[in-house]
Amino acid sequence: MLWIDCPWCGPRPETEYRYGGEAHIARPDPAATDDAGWADYLFMRTNTKGVHAERWMHRDGCRRWFNVLRHTVSNEVLAVYPMGTPRPETPRLPGDGAEGA
Amino acid sequence: MTKFSIFSLARNALSHHERWPEQWRSPAPKPAYDVVIIGAGGHGLATAYYLAALHGITDVAVLEKGWLGGGNTGRNTTVIRSNYLWDESAALYEHSLKLWEGLAQELNYNLMFSQRGVLNLIHNVHDLQEATRRVNANRLNAVDAELLSTDEVKAFCPILNTAPTTRYPIMGGTLQRRGGNARHDAVAWGFARAADARGVDIIQNCEVTGIDVDGGRVTGVQTTQGAIAARKVGIVVAGHSSVLAAMAGFRLPIESHPLQALVSEPLKPVLHCVIMSNGVHVYVSQSDKGELVIGAGLDPPNSYGQRGGLHTIEDQMGALVELIPIFSRVRMMRSWAGIVDVCPDASPVIGKTPVDGLYINGGWGTGGFKATPGSGWVLAHTIATGEPHPLNAPFALDRFTSGTLIDEHAAAAVAH
Numbered sequence: 001m002l003w004i005d006c007p008w009c010g011p012r013p014e015t016e017y018r019y020g021g022e023a024h025i026a027r028p029d030p031a032a033t034d035d036a037g038w039a040d041y042l043f044m045r046t047n048t049k050g051v052h053a054e055r056w057m058h059r060d061g062c063r064r065w066f067n068v069l070r071h072t073v074s075n076e077v078l079a080v081y082p083m084g085t086p087r088p089e090t091p092r093l094p095g096d097g098a099e100g101a
Numbered sequence: 102m103t104k105f106s107i108f109s110l111a112r113n114a115l116s117h118h119e120r121w122p123e124q125w126r127s128p129a130p131k132p133a134y135d136v137v138i139i140g141a142g143g144h145g146l147a148t149a150y151y152l153a154a155l156h157g158i159t160d161v162a163v164l165e166k167g168w169l170g171g172g173n174t175g176r177n178t179t180v181i182r183s184n185y186l187w188d189e190s191a192a193l194y195e196h197s198l199k200l201w202e203g204l205a206q207e208l209n210y211n212l213m214f215s216q217r218g219v220l221n222l223i224h225n226v227h228d229l230q231e232a233t234r235r236v237n238a239n240r241l242n243a244v245d246a247e248l249l250s251t252d253e254v255k256a257f258c259p260i261l262n263t264a265p266t267t268r269y270p271i272m273g274g275t276l277q278r279r280g281g282n283a284r285h286d287a288v289a290w291g292f293a294r295a296a297d298a299r300g301v302d303i304i305q306n307c308e309v310t311g312i313d314v315d316g317g318r319v320t321g322v323q324t325t326q327g328a329i330a331a332r333k334v335g336i337v338v339a340g341h342s343s344v345l346a347a348m349a350g351f352r353l354p355i356e357s358h359p360l361q362a363l364v365s366e367p368l369k370p371v372l373h374c375v376i377m378s379n380g381v382h383v384y385v386s387q388s389d390k391g392e393l394v395i396g397a398g399l400d401p402p403n404s405y406g407q408r409g410g411l412h413t414i415e416d417q418m419g420a421l422v423e424l425i426p427i428f429s430r431v432r433m434m435r436s437w438a439g440i441v442d443v444c445p446d447a448s449p450v451i452g453k454t455p456v457d458g459l460y461i462n463g464g465w466g467t468g469g470f471k472a473t474p475g476s477g478w479v480l481a482h483t484i485a486t487g488e489p490h491p492l493n494a495p496f497a498l499d500r501f502t503s504g505t506l507i508d509e510h511a512a513a514a515v516a517h
Contacts, residue, residue, distance in 0.1 A: 001410040002402065015412050019401040021356065039502040043354035043445050047343035049405045072357075073405050 004068065005080050009061040020055030022046065023067045024087060048072060053087045102298035105209050124290060125297035130304050133330035134162045136484055137322055138337055139309050139345060141165030142174040143285070144462055144469065145337035146292035146303070147477020148484070150208075153299035155478075156485035161301045162331075163293075164324060166308035170289030173339045176439035177470040178362050178396040180375050180384065182219040182280035183244050186235050189495040189507050190448060191242035196492055197475025198279060204474055210291030212283045213389060217374050219280030220249075220258060222424070223273040224380030232275045239277075247276045258374055260425050268423060269380050280375065282386055288473055312349040318457040319349070333484050335460045340405070340440030342450075342463035351455045354501045355442045355464050358399040359409035361417075363436035365428075367391030372425075381420035385428075393431060395421060399441060399467060409438045441467050446506035451476065451493040452483055460484050461498070 002014035022045050028037055046052075052072045057065045069079040069090055078090050103109060103122055113121055136152060138145045141163045152158040165171075181201055183194035205212045223229050232248060239246035254274040255263045263271045293303055304326070311323035312334065321330035336345045346353045368391050377384040383397045397417030400409035414436055422429045444450060444464040449472070451462045462480045465472065479493035489497060500506055 001412055013412075014402075014410060021403075035502050035504075039354075040352070043501040044352040045343070045354065045356055046347075046352060047356050047403060049341070049344050049357075052403055054403065070402070072403050075402075075404065075406055 006058045016060040018057045018059040023053040023055045124294040128302045135160035136333045137331035138163045138335045140338040141169045143288045143473040144476045148480045149301045150292045150296040151481035159300035163303045164307045165305045173439040174289045179282045179285045181471040184277045197472045200474035208291040208295045212287045214283040215281045217281040218278045219375040221275045222378040224269040249274045319459040333458045337462045342442045359404045359438035360399045360441045361409040361438045362396040365393040365431045383417045383420035446508045447510040448507040452489045452497040
């Protein structure tokens with residue numbers, strides 16, 4: 001089980017959270033986007049093997065969303081940061097697969 | 102290829118079974134092949150087998166980063182069925198089930214294929230409506246399906262707790278009698294042996310580290326055993342589809358998750374069918390060795406770690422004990438996880454990619470094992486002819502652009 005540090009409630013077990021998938025996916029302007037662009041926004045994912053930026057919500061606590069950097073092989077949580085802020089720099093770890101892919 | 106039979110068994114008994122030949126070669130990779138299949142799991146080996154057996158394409162290499170059948174082929178819960186709601190899925194999975202029915206004879210390999218019946222339980226009015234609709238849809242698609250009452254469920258599988266006082270009472274079930282199980286390892290081994298006998302090179306411990314693309318066309322792969330040129334390449338790497346796609350410069354509508362399963366200590370025969378329940382979310386069958394094989398839902402966060410959280414197992418074991426109280430005293434021996442590639446519509450991607458000559462078969466989510474022969478059959482057709490077969494044309498990658506999704510998330514007779 002993951003142990004995630006909620007920015008407002010402190011460290012809590014994974015079962016208290018809801019996972020929200022990949023972070024930093026900007027919604028394009030529907031009027032200015034073709035079908036391929038919309039499919040890319042709606043369905044395509046980097047699905048990174050390595051350090052993954054993702055959204056979590058503290059469902060059983062403060063019910064607030066925030067971002068997490070987590071390594072998808074080791075499950076190590078590397079950073080927790082607010083929604084709307086850019087992804088922080090993290091050291092590249094050994095064993096990263098398709099890093100940045 | 103040594104033909105397995107009662108006579109070869111008797112002959113080898115005389116030499117204490119010490120002179121069986123190896124079932125497939127372990128060749129060094131050649132510098133170039135007509136077709137390279139990445140991934141020697143069931144689907145990849147089936148693809149190579151059907152390329153050789155049906156399309157006469159034998160200059161084929163199957164590259165495997167670990168050992169043959171050591172990924173999801175060796176980690177699934179071996180359930181086979183074809184009772185999917187939508188026409189496209191029913192056609193694909195039913196084609197696969199029909200191939201299963203003759204596969205042991207075709208491959209001359211005991212797959213321990215057992216059509217013991219798959220029973221999907223109904224726990225509430227909505228389940229009943231969904232099940233009724235699905236059974237009707239199955240029958241229209243010539244897929245065998247029956248709707249059972251609570252009493253019929255009890256008669257078919259007596260150890261189920263059908264008392265109306267349970268937390269999620271059993272209000273009936275759907276039964277596909279032609280569904281069942283097969284021995285997962287034997288499926289990989291059988292396809293490997295039959296493909297090898299037709300000239301396919303199976304190369305283990307050979308990880309693909311890059312895909313060579315020149316002018317929008319695939320030209321080969323880079324591996325830990327050197328560069329291998331190929332006219333056509335198939336990506337059949339359950340659990341790593343996005344990683345391989347990234348090597349070729351495109352993204353997929355896939356997220357990878359751990360799916361856990363576990364087995365109990367061996368018991369005497371107690372459960373003769375496969376039981377699946379959406380409402381309490383667990384599925385269970387008993388292997389020929391006597392172990393209960395138990396699976397359920399995936400862990401939500403993306404992961405490539407081949408392990409999941411204990412809370413997921415606790416949930417599925419709670420569901421199992423609710424359905425079959427006598428299992429509460431069975432000890433579990435081991436648990437594991439495989440990484441499953443899940444598409445937004447819970448249907449696979451089989452067909453062309455944005456790169457010419459590069460094909461993909463992945464995104465099977467939690468239920469790829471049942472499709473092993475059918476999946477290899479349609480991908481072999483796609484690679485051999487350059488165009489998808491009508492069975493896999495609806496499962497093209499461009500359905501995510503056109504919007505013609507095959508949404509089996511709630512319809513596939515199991516919650517994903």
